[in-house]
Amino acid sequence: MVATAVGLLTAVTVHEASHAFTARWQGDGLACGLGRCTLNPIRHLDPVGTVMMLVVGFGWGKPVPVRENWLRSGPRTGGALVSLAGPASNFAFAAVASLPLRFDVLPVRLSVPVGMDPLQLAGYLLATIVLLNILLGVFNLLPIAPLDGFKVALGILPRQAAVNFARLEPYGPGILMLLLMVGYLNFAPFGLGDLLNPVVTFVMRTLVIGP
Template sequence: MLFRNLDLLFSNPTAFFILIASLAAALVVAITIHEFSHALAARTLGDTTAERLGRLSLNPARHLDPAGTLLLLVAGFGWGKPVPVDPRLMRGNPRTSMSLVSLAGPASNILTAVVLGSLFRFAVLPEPNGSAAVFGRDPLSMVAYVVSLAVLFSVILAVFNMIPLWPLDGFKVLLGILPEEQAQSLAKVQMHGPLILMGVVFADIALGLGILNTILGPPIDILISAFMG
């Protein structure tokens, strides 16, 4: 994402830093809400682990993962700092409770995208114009641009995190809805998830394969279009 605009750093440094600030602000909103929602769901179900560790907070510094945030800026896909939870402390079936906590992050991002997207759908904000925001420095255009980026990153986080590979939310949701025997079989391969995930992401970036964009691009585009009109 940043690489596509790297030429701005040399041709118009001010515009480049406005772009970075806009991206960073939108990222902070999307990631903070995602991780806070995991902590809130766990607390609601009786697990205070995240709360005791300071993660039941809207302070972005508690939720940003350096690698995941950088990857979001560079490649458009990434993650926040995982929220520590203990399914044994939650009410109800531990697998079901863990699944609900995992689902809370992506669900909160979708809700955020719906709410922010409605500002464009109902013409509260003008249609986002990156050029006007970055080059024209019109205040209303800048607000609209940052809000549109927050919608984009919220949808990206929701869709990307539903990939059924450990440690993403989709894997934990799948563990909770599969029959116990199949869930136990799937849990045995979770240790390979991070290696597979990082291998796909970095191969995608380094070799320009477009795997993630091919798989995740269509649902992301459909959701953004639906939310923003």
């Protein structure tokens, strides 16, 4: 549980700070003015999301405020860049953090090691951090509001298609909750985890073992 909490805290902090830094780069300093351009995790914690991290092992950070009309590249492209920065930072962080595992400096462990061997524990902690950063990155790329993938999709779709797709935004949270509940309660042959797990596993294996 400690490794999961550390992994989620790291992933959420990197993710949200990257949104804030990218928004400032795009010309909107609101988030930085609110103290979000920092890797101090306390600045990015959401009370409910933090409780969820501790209770169910997954949660979220405090959303970063962005004034899309202030963005240098415009609301669509600029908004997509700010949104993409979160998942991209998780993948970049996972790639760097995985180096000790890939080059056998630490053993790769995805289950709690028996005993208190420092190298085994360090390998377990680092592998958990890498895995959760990948998971958060992949999950947030789903094109469902309010996830980052929705704004990314709006930025890359043709304008009319983006206008039509934007109409789904109010229904996004309900769709996302339905997908999560279907998987959790086994109402369907497959759930959200069945869609995400192959991608997460592929990225994890690529980073830790190599292509």
